[in-house]
Amino acid sequence: MRVLILALCVSVAFGLRGVKKLEERALKLALDEKTTFDEMWYSQSLDHFDIAGSPRWNQRYWKNLDHYVPGGPAFIMIGGEGEASPGWLNYGFWSKLAADQGAAMFLLEHRYYGKSAPVEDMSDINMKFLSSRQGLEDLATFITAMSQEHNITRPWVSFGGSYPGSLSAWLRMKYPHLLAAAVSSSGPLHAKMDFYEYLGVVRDATSDCIDVFTAAIQELEVMLQDESNWDMISEKFALCNPLDGYNTMDVKSFMEFLIDNLAGIVQYNGRFPISIDDVCGIMNADVEPIEAFANLNAAILEMNGETCLEHEFSSFLTQLTDTSFDGVGVGWRQWIWQTCTEFGWYQTTNQPEAQVFGTLLDLDFFKDWCKMAFPEYTWEDEKFANEMTNTNTEYGGFIPWVENVVFVHGSVDPWHAMGVLEDLNEAAPSIYIEGTSHCADMYNNEAGDPQGLLDAREKIKEYIITWIN
Template structure:
């Protein structure tokens, strides 16, 4: 959905639409100390006749490394990678404890890692998780040779890169001693109605009355949307950039953005300017007026916090981003990620929850139309999209990948946990579920406001990382 945030390097947005907000290491973190490096990578790893090469961007940090030590790799995701992560986050503590080298590899087609001249549909076939995993395996093997790294490797990733981290251990168990998968959705699914189901549950943790007010606000909005004489009122109330009309896709885009204001705050609870308690305090406060007026205030605050003057609800605006094939365009990130949702993952966050807490306007057909509109050269059908999901789950195992030495970490407030592994799959494939935490919180360093459960989770991950490295280092 739109507000959901791109977390560069960790790739934690898993965004579908809207304003991209990059949560990077603090400005105080020195990024300039890490030189930008380039690795010659195959364009198509599966072309047995030979493939042209392209330059993939990466960085490394050997500050903690001692000869014979291990290497830790952070997997880049669906945003531009930030070298600041090479001396930021809890994984740097694990590196210090194990005298490990740190690597960060940017994902193909994102940031400056541009394998093709542009993103014409014919070139998008080279963008997939499968190609990305081959990139990682090839890169790691090469770095071991180039830097004479004889110790074991451990992979890290958050959100989509968290999925890649687990899948890398699945596909290349001999290359890794272990893998940390933080907030990684593993089960491909078109209709991801569970996402907003978790949003509902998360808001309920703040007390009664919040969801009820949001439901009432959305019901009122749907009624007013059906009355053309109310469109100007809604436009003014919710600060749309252009007046609302009866265009069905614009209407759904408008509602989607309003729900995104909510979903993004929940997903990144504690990392953005607003949190779920502030949202629900507003929604329960009758001094702000009727529920629709309270919901409008939440929208206004979200716009202000994102530096936006108005809500660009028109579907044509989003389509312009999706059809921008230039790597230099303003839509960098959207065309690539929507391609991956169409061809691999789905994860469309509909309002198909049985309780209808957030209305019913965001149906699966609306999201599926993105594929046809963005990549019109291809023949998209619901059946084709469903088959793509089946193929992905067949490839990787869905909720039940057969892996060893992998830890799956999720937070109860993070809506993406609904597509993740929440219980141990075996003695060496364990799950850590953290109550009250949001998306990828375990990847940050400890801070004074962290819950005991979150601090303990980081400690457990560190114990596992140390154990994997120690066991792999035994002759």
């Protein structure tokens, strides 16, 4: 599903279109965008692996030296699959730690996202320079340059959440001489095409009402087969345009959005006006399951300030095929390219033990995104499999060899299923926080935070202080 994991953890790991809207809302709630930090530019190589030399381009970054004490360490927040937000330079757990340790702070935007455009456009041929491998090289050269420019002689520490959390661990693994430590928050590390485990976690997190969801989805799938029901479904679920049940992609897109309503709340539980408990309250009301499902859809539309659900796949395809860097689809084309060529992570309804979310979101639905978005490439099953294998070979999958990295996951976050949940060794610990959601450890301490989350932040702090000293 369309989880654009999130720029800095409120961007998007990781397809779900509904989740992306919630992520954007969470980011606005969390960060003060009226920041005083000026955008700056660093000259990067377009292709770090071209030994003959490569054109250069300007990558956007920000810095905060307000806390920096000469001789202190340096912290870098890694940008992800969306526009980077400089508000992070004075917000969150890492900001408090930087103030305590007298650290310089940097935020580097990921190539191809935001204003960090290394090529003229995102035509198919130009997408080949977008990869996690190129992104890690960007980070390594940037860290080296900033150390020289600011005479930083103490250790660096990297931070990232979601996809940037993956990058943070991989950066320490590949460049241990540049980093003393890394924090990998909610970072998926194992590339996998059919990520059915995602909705498996959603199922477990909503055990109090999952039976009602299953009943509603099963009834809806039956109703979708009868044309006489389409107008009623369109009205009940507030579709912007009438449902065309003959259009398979539109039907699947519609069901994806409805499942998003649940998955998005679970992934960011506690960061929106509607929580998992609220969802189950709506679903367990004394009405028919499909009515409850429609009521949940209405509640989330209202929360997002929307009056109707734009379900048609053609709208999404317009974003996927938008090759401009300033178009409406900024973020989608880039991230889908990375999922096609590196990670997969498609959240299907193929749960082997019980398909509680129906059967419509199969793997072919998501593979078709690659074929439609990038028609100049050949997308065979063997190619997909090889890309995932190459990624896991490059980074080690679930068990990378690495030290001085702390892996942090929440039990309610569906992305933990692709993460490190147990200590790899004494110098690569895992912190698993019961009851918390995606990237929860990255935020400030707030009233109502569970003790396990507060303890986790303190433990992360202890690890970082130990490693940088």
